[in-house]
Amino acid sequence: MANKFTPRIFLLFLLTLIQIHHACSKQRKTYIVYMGDRPKGIDPTTLPSLHSTMAQNVLGSDFEPGAVLHSYKKSFNGFVLKLTEDEAETLAEMDNVVSVFPNTKHYPCTTKSWDFIGLPHNSKRMNLESDIIVGVIDSGIWPKSKSFSDEGFGPPPKKWKGSCHNFTCNNKIIGAQYFNIKRFYSKKDIEGPTDVNGHGTHCASTAAGNMVHSVSLQGYASGTARGGVPSARIAVYKVCWEEIGCNDADILSAFDSAIHDGVDVLSVSLGSKKVVITPYFKNVFDIGSFHAMKRGIFTVNAANNLGPNPSTMTSYPPWILSVAASTFGRKFSTKVQLGNGAIYEGATINTFDLKRKMFPIIFARDIPNVAGGFNSSQSRLCSTDSVDKQAVKGKIVLCEGFASASDVGFFSGAVGIIFGDNYPQDSPFIFALPTTLLSLWNFREIQYYMKSTRNPTATIFKSEEVEDSLSPYIASFSSRGPNPITPNILKPDIAAPGVNVIAAWTPLNPISEFEDDKRRLPYNIISGTSMACPHAAAVAAYVKSFHPNWSPAMIKSAIMTTATPMSHALNPEAEFAYGAGQINPVKATNPGLVYDITEADYADFLCGEGYTAKQLQVLTQDKSNCKVKANEKAVYNLNLPSFALKINLTIFSHVYHRTVTNVGSATSTYKARIISPPLLEIQVKPNVLSFTSIGQKKSFSLTIEAAINVEVMSASLIWDDGSHQVRSPIVVYGK
Structure with missing residues (x-):
């Protein structure tokens, strides 16, 4: 006989659910309170007192000394504390608060590769390379590796303000810090920047490791191991721990310190284990990289390993370089x-x-x-x-x-x-x-x-x-676009080697990462967008050594517009798999033209994304006002080196406005060339740009028209002066 679900039983069931929800909402968990840029004219040492006052106003009688778990005060403003959901909502409504979000976990996302992408060991190098500092936010570093010897290195650059904690640095590893807000360490962990996992060591040596001969994994991948910028310095920020992963609060602390310390490029091979779509500035990568950009620091982030399904990217701000993983033979x-x-x-x-x-x-x-x-x-x-x-x-x-x-x-x-x-x-x-x-x-x-x-x-x-004669193609694990937050911004941006990469490893972890495995070796072969990320970070550092005064957007543009196109046949998702294409380090040093973006340009973009003038002023700590309304038109004018258009109509027409800066020959004339399928009509006005000096800027508009709704169509705009081919990918897509 079936049980009867009476109204009384239903009411009791509903009340039980309400009570459970109420109880859960009263449970405190760790939140990050983000308050934008550091207030101007205020001594940063006073910020913890301000944070405690805010916490006390929200917690009331529950406030205790030490309630604020951490204060961010070096490069931006914010703090960490435990809150209920209701308390988090109260804090989020306060003046000067940009966002409040839970402290979540992230995880690590792996020499022939440099030869494959056209950067042999005898490539042209600038003396300034030894002044470039690559910051690596990861699981630490194994200092005894030959990849990090400081033989032949002089003292750190004078601009360096970093330090070393529980770690002996040298003139190669010039900074080493660690962050663990939970203060929990497993038996395997070492409380300090020393890497017990291997992932951080692998990434650091891929980006800036020394040249080490006769390297192999028990005979496999034998040859010379080296980073893309072997003369550069390394600063390490350990945020990943064996049993607790890589927490948001620690990652944000690493950004805060790295920006203050004076790194030039940040390599961040971390991401969530599932697709989590959050608005801008409710994600530590968005926040940290935005403040890095404001101070001229270029941030590179792994696209993540959640492919090959669409919209599996977890890194999509336009001020960051999101890197997909490709094969290299x-x-x-x-x-x-x-x-x-x-x-x-x-x-x-x-x-x-x-x-x-x-x-x-x-x-x-x-x-x-x-x-x-x-x-x-x-x-x-x-x-x-x-x-x-x-x-x-x-x-x-x-x-x-x-x-x-x-x-x-x-x-x-x-x-x-x-x-x-x-x-x-x-x-x-x-x-x-x-x-x-x-x-x-x-x-x-x-x-x-x-x-x-x-x-x-x-x-x-x-x-x-x-x-692998088909290389390069995008690895199936590499996360795909399109961009779920701003559909009209192409993501990923670029592809770099990320499959079967050999690099330095820690002997504290077997190469299989299985505890009983006896094979504890100095070099290991691993795969992931984690390995692609330091390749791209190294290329950014390489470009910066040629052009130390270029902004992060100029470096990003140079990397994207000089990339080698990849095969649609091998990558059905096209640009949503590889972005602008396979990274090309040497060409990136001489792009001819670049698309620059200022902080004010990003402010206009954020206004178009729905951010208010008040939010913007908190974020930037200036008197910024929204010049554009909250609609999607602003994204078409953001000066990106790529074009993406999501459509839901059979007939459409959109205009993009761009400005290029001449960094090639002083006197030069570029002609626009469009490569496009017949179903797309793309026009550029003017289609000829003439320059008479370095640094001169010229603007143009690009119009995309069509009378058909398709899943995805690819095209390209190429500005050609006979010596430089400045290529921008164009993607039009529907469902």
């Missing part, structure tokens, strides 16, 4: 041979050699850990502890699905693992025992073989390093 193949002689090709980096000896093969589905409460539907996926450990001894285990390197510990005594999954194979993983990852099709064929014979056997070969 290095590929690893790990084969499986069955007892019947059949061979299947998979993908991992397997350094173990089984000497092609055959071992029994068993399907994880057939050996569930019943005592642990697991069934066959769980064990077939090889989830943690789901397989009977005794049953796998001396055998190769077949797993339907894919487990990360940290989950293979339950294979106690197993010889190896064969994963079968649709998981993309363009970014091989390293495991703690012989392993390969096959396509589901090949996986099913192995299952068929196992059913056809009484004693199925197999072996896993040692990996082979092979050339």
Whole structure:
């Protein structure tokens, strides 16, 4: 007999929900209160007192000394404290508060690559490169690596104001700080900037590591390891910890210190584990990079590893360079041979050699850990502890699905693992025992073989390093556009090598990141937009060494307009996968023309995005007024080196206004050239720009017209003077 859901029961149920919500709303959690730029004419040491007063006004009798967990006062204004939802809303309504948002977690998003993108070790270098300081916000750094020796380096640049905490710096690593607002350290952590994970070390050496000869991962990727700017200095800001991740409050502290210290470029290879869409200035990356931009510091951020689905970007402010991950020709193949002689090709980096000896093969589905409460539907996926450990001894285990390197510990005594999954194979993983990852099709064929014979056997070969002739293309894991916040701004901006990159590592973490793995090596091969990010940061530093007075927007423009176009055929998402294309360091030093953007231009853009004059004044600490109304037209006039247009009509026409600055030949004439599909009508007025001096500016308009609604169409505007081809991507898209 069915239970009756009476009005009385419903009312009790509703009251219970209300009580639960009320209780939850009364629970305090850590929030960040962002208050814009540091007030002018105020001693920054007085800001903590102001923050405490604000906290006391909100918390009332609950206020206690130490309620403010941290005050931001070096480069911008804000503080951290624990609030209920109601208290957070009260604070958000106060004057001089730009935003209040919860303290959330982020996570790390990996030498031949430099040769591949056209920056060999003998490329032209400027003496100023040794004065460039690359700041790395990550998991710290391993100081004993040869990549960070200061042999041959002079003292730090005079402009440097940074410091070293619980760490011995040298003339290469000139700054090292750490931030941990939770004050929690796992047994593996070191309280200080020393890297116990490896991710920060890898990123720092990719950007600015020294040239180190005869580097390899047990023979793989052998050669000379080097950063893009090996003469540059490194400043490290550790915000990532083993069990608590990388917290917003700590990341913002790192930005605050790095801006104050005087870095030139910031490399930030961090992002959320899921797509989180937040308005501008309710995200620590937006805030930190905005204040960096105001002080002439260029910020580079990983696009994230949530691809290949659309709108998976987590880095979209126009003042930041968002970097996608591309391949650069290095590929690893790990084969499986069955007892019947059949061979299947998979993908991992397997350094173990089984000497092609055959071992029994068993399907994880057939050996569930019943005592642990697991069934066959769980064990077939090889989830943690789901397989009977005794049953796998001396055998190769077949797993339907894919487990990360940290989950293979339950294979106690197993010889190896064969994963079968649709998981993309363009970014091989390293495991703690012989392993390969096959396509589901090949996986099913192995299952068929196992059913056809009484004693199925197999072996896993040692990996082979092979050339990927299709490179460059965007890795499947790399997050895609379009931009979910401002659809008419193209994201990502650029692509850089991020697959199978070898760089420095910490011996405190095995190369597989599995604790029982004995392979603790000075260099490791990993993949991710995390690895693409320091490549782009290094290129920004390289360009700055040639042009120390260029603004961040000019450097960004130079990088984007000189990029090498990438193949639509290999990247179906087109510009939403790779932005302007594959980064080209040498060309970026001589772009011919650049698109510059001032802080006032960004203010107009923000007004168009709906920010009020009052919010703007708090943000910038000046008397800025909104010259444009809250509508989307402002974005068409933001002086970006790219054009994006989202449409929802079959007939449309939009005009963009741009201004270019001559940084090439003093006397030069550029002619506009449009590369476009027949369905788009694109006009440039004027289509000829003549310059008579360096630094001269010229304006033009670009009109896009069409009478069809399509999913995505790509075009290009190229300003050509015979020596420079200044290329801007154009993307028109619908649903």
